[in-house]
Amino acid sequence: MSIDDIGPRPQAFDLETETLDNSNYRTVVWSGSHLQVTLMSIPVGGDIGLERHPDTDQFIRLDRGRGRAQMGPAKDELTFDHEVSDGWCVLVPAGSWHNVTNVGEEPMQVYTVYAPQHHKPGKVHQTQATAAADTDDEPAEWSVQPHPVADQHA
Template sequence: MNIEDIGPRPQAFDLEAETLKNPNYRTVAWSGAYLQVTLMSIPVGGDIGLEKHPETDQFIRLDGGRGRAQMGPSKDELTFDQEVSDGWCVLVPAGSWHNVTNIGDKPMQVYTVYAPQHHKPGNVQTTKAIADADTDDEPADWSVQPDPAKDQHA
């Protein structure tokens, strides 16, 4: 990969090319005071993980593969259910439980935009299991943050 999270400084790179090349579950590509871009590779049958961010809107775009986007008011009531593929975006309103599952036959390549940050700048997590176990994945202290105690993961 050719990109490096340089923090809240100007940056430009070929987002689609870097997303398609990313082999990791999550790679933090850029972190600003109010926004963060991550690249994700979700294996066949894998998912991003059911979660909700009460004070964060999220934009997810698929640049490769096929997925199933689900959202709803509770983790047991996912009333939005949409198949998505290359070129599609998923817009997650703050406070919505959401997940995107890879339903294709190859890794699902996505990038996400969080507003504000949700991960440690520059962090690379090669698998979901490593990401789930990572206790050092907090946003930078210089970023503007809502109350993190409100985020929930299933």
């Protein structure tokens, strides 16, 4: 990984190459005042994790692999169910329960854009388990947040 999250300063890099080269569950690569870019690698049979961001719209793009995108108004009511693959995007409205599961035969490489910022700038989680256990992964104090509302995870 050759990118450093430099905060809300101008940045340019080859997003597709970095996404494909990322081996971490999640790597935060750029944190602006109003949005954030992360790279994710989801192992075969793994998933991003069923969650809901009350005040965060999210854009997810697959650069490798096949996934099953599910969304809905409740964690037990995922009314949107669509298979996605390389080149596809998943658009998650704020307040929607959502998950993307790797249904392919290789790691699923994705990048995500959150608005507003969602993770600590520069944060790297090698696995989903380390991400879930991390108690120091809050957006930067200088980021613009609508109001303090906790995300929900299933």
